[in-house]
Amino acid sequence: MGELRNCPKCGGFFNYTGVREVCPKCTQDEENMYEVVYRFLRKRENRAATVERIVEVTGVEEELLYKWVRKNRLQPALFPNLGYPCDQCGRITTSGKLCNECADGLKKDLNKFNAAREFRQARENQDKATYLSDRNNK
Template structure:
């Protein structure tokens, strides 16, 4: 079932069916820009182009490029300087929501937290054992 939404690009109303986030007119414009970007990147000399260079040479915006990489329409394996911002620090990444640095940092903090929790539980168990052994006497 479709719902009525505002197009984030032009502000017009459109029936959102879950396929496109924008109205039909803006969707066709995005497809035209995508084709332009893809033609630009297919040239051997442009395959290593940065996001800034692609924006400069085509009509694409950074947010469009990030969206296309996130959805898998532009493959970072083929175009190594493409990516989208990490949700935590903003550094470009090509998979998931977090870059490798932020992922490693969160894993490290989680290990520290788990170790502290285990230590706290061990102390509580020791205190309970001591309390119970004194009580039995």
């Protein structure tokens, strides 16, 4: 069973079931805008249009374009200048939540952290070595 929520676009109430983030009326409006954008992009001369150009010609919100690219409704393989902002730095990316530079930086930091942890563990194991002496038996 869903929960009652306010639509973030129009403020109206709707039954949220986890599928759509907006009310049915706004969902239909988004679908109509998607059709306008898709018809624009299907034309050969518009396939390489940038996000700014699409917004200018169709009047659709930038955030909706990003949402459709994230959900693979508009595929960057077909429309090469489309993407969405990286969650960390804001650069345009076409897959995942992070751009390649941020993902590489994160991987490098994780590798450094793992190397430091392994070094600390090796030092701790080295310090735990027990040495027996035979002083009292002489």
